[in-house]
Amino acid sequence: MEIISVSDLKIGMFVAEPDCPWTAFPFIFQGFVVTSPEQIALFRQKCRFVSIDRSRSLNEHYAAPRHERDLPLHAAPITGQRIEESSGKGELFSANEKERRNLRRRRFLDFLHSQDDNEQACQLSRELADVEPRYDQLTTALQHAFETLSEGRDVDLLTVREGLRDISASLQRNPDAVMWLLRLKQRDEYSFDHAMDVAVNMLLVGTHIGWRDMRLLDLGMTGLLQDIGKIELPLELLRKKTDLTEAERRLVHSHVASSMEILMAHSTLSNDVVLAVARHHERWDGSGYPRGLKFEQIGMAAEIAGIADSFCAMQKDKPYRSALGHQEALEELHNLRGKKFNPTLMEQFVQCVGLYPIGTLVELSNGEVGVVILQNRVQRSRPRVVVMLDADKQQVSSYRVIDLREPAHAGLRVAKALPYNAYGLAANDYYLG
Template identity: 60%
Template sequence: MEAGLEIVAVSDLKVGMFVAEPDCPWTDLPFPLQGFVLSEPSEIATFARHCRFVYIDRSFSTGEHYRAPLRERDPPLQCAALPRTESTPELARRQSQRHSFLKFLYEQDNSEQAEELARELTHIEPRFDSLQDTLRKTIECIQIEERVDFKDVATRVSDLSGSLQRNPDALMWLLRLKSVDQYSFDQAMDVSVYLLLFGKHVGLSGDRLVQLSMAGMLQDVGKTCLPPVLLTKTDPLDEEERELVRSHVASSLELLCLQHALPPEVMMIVANHHERWDGSGYPRGLKLKEIGRGAEMAGLVDSFCAMLKNKPYRAAMGHQNALEQLFNLRDQQFNPALMEQFVQCVGLYPIGTLVEMNNGEVGVVIQQNRIQRSRPRVLLLLDGMKQKMRGYHVIDLRDPRHKAYTVLRTLPQDAYGLAAQDYYLG
């Protein structure tokens, strides 16, 4: 698959887009050309009858759908701490893997959920990428005290909110695979998406939900003001260093106060997300209802997402272990009612969770079982000797043929040397 191509669901095709490749053979289609610009709605309807998704090339598209090749464009605005290092061959390999993975989902026997996941992935992936780019630019602009268009940020967050409404698994899958290996950036994306998921679970919608997610995205922007050596220290911090780290809340508020378009609710969440239910948090030692529900939710999600990542002073935890540790802090650091809701929200084995089976094999959850939560559908990646498997090996733990299989434990996302792209296989 050539680099520069973009996956688009047939429902999102527009006149003016250049279709480079469908997900079915060109010989199945009545067109005399293989690769052309869509000029009539009837052509879109034809693709819709034969395909589920296609690859489009923006550099050959017309009108508003045109985008110049990367080599002809100015380099995109990006934060110096977040370099783009993927080469063109690497991008092409990723595109090929995604194409294979989507075909694999569509070919799953008797799995309407897998097909729905594939449809939503083709729709939301470019929008997820767009939010990542927007967040990158937003962080840089805030750092240099330049005005940010938060209406644009809110619009892109709303796109993700709509995706969660249709199929929450698609967005959570992308969250696992789209990390950029830069802790503060990945943490901001993770917290933002998990807050969308959690907010919907407890009944939030509209502006309140978008503001909650935006607060999670921005709440630790003040850490950019801290000495990098402090954030990478492996030894315990002394009292002076702890106070310096805690000052990032004030730094975040100072930076965000310069952005006059931010709603007060966002600022309140940023100010209070490190406060704790029992008064042990900072900076003001607030407790119980003094904190505010949005800030309580942001603090809980922030703690959970941080546990899933490697830190200089400890290794990442698996999903289950992180949940158990947080659950043990209910009625202490965290509101017990919200803690119960969060556990129900994220589930035992959400999609994208790396798991080790009782026979030593390792796989990734590709479908939850809403009724028997301990029996998900798993895509195996490593055999019992922890060697990579080739091709797609799926076990559905609900199937009586696999009754001997059980999930032994959840694993950190990089366990046994696995990387995000390994989840696509190839």
């Protein structure tokens, strides 16, 4: 932390603590990035000094928490033959294809671990090694919970909560590791993958705004369980491609009540989780359901759940729309601030998830396509990218890493973020066969 005079406070600095109580301010959050002259004026009215966190500040006000060597990552060639796509019919993926996909994912994880000449990459590798078995334990426990609940049987959610505790701790140390595992260990099951996506994004936001301990764990549990009531809806209704009738829409909305009924039977869940699940489809302008609540009536946990749920859903193929890229989804969601979503919370969400987070598929200005493997903490728009397709959109034969911050790549930039399935890459999980 660094203590500065309020006269030196600038837009882009992260204020961790003022020298007077936070209650003296009308701000919702205790700790945030300054984004307007009005916020600076308020600090200058109320106090003389503030503590700022350079590691959470933006642009020229950012400073790394520890020294980083700015060295390029080594590219690692792929060994072995290219894996042919499954020709099996009648199911999405054959057993052999799932095994082969897991091998490709494992190979890419091993590649990430092999990056050892850059401090940020070393930190990521160490965190991946620590959290991967814990992540696997959580997904196994969650899968068991989903299956048990779908059979109408009681389930102990304590194992799931303990798994979330490990994930939450990892996100606070190095959020990139869990985000990589989220990309690399998808199970090709929409409801399960979506629950994990939402929970991790909610934990990210909660950590960003300063939530800790039980409050943060409850936020993660809300993300995992908010749509559990959909297990009681007909599968054909969830897959319907045409507009829903009014009766069908009411039936879909009923999943909130079903979720409540399921969750209230579990004494190990806090009331805060149940309440957030009940309200995560409510919207800032009162247009949500089931009660049409608005503004502060909704509650911050439910508001975070609504934003994360919408954001993650936009990036997945749905029966009625194709997946959006990370940037497109963020822009669409940001345009709804002050309407569907709390504008202040939306600004924090945008700051938290960033432009090109790790695992984002991007197209470069030279036409090549790759996946972001490390964020640039100083220049967020210039990440490190592993090239997957050449300029003609043909798959490359080995890993080639481009660090957009290096002088050699000064003329290259990210042209746009892409949906996860752009150019057919979803079939190969991006990670080269």
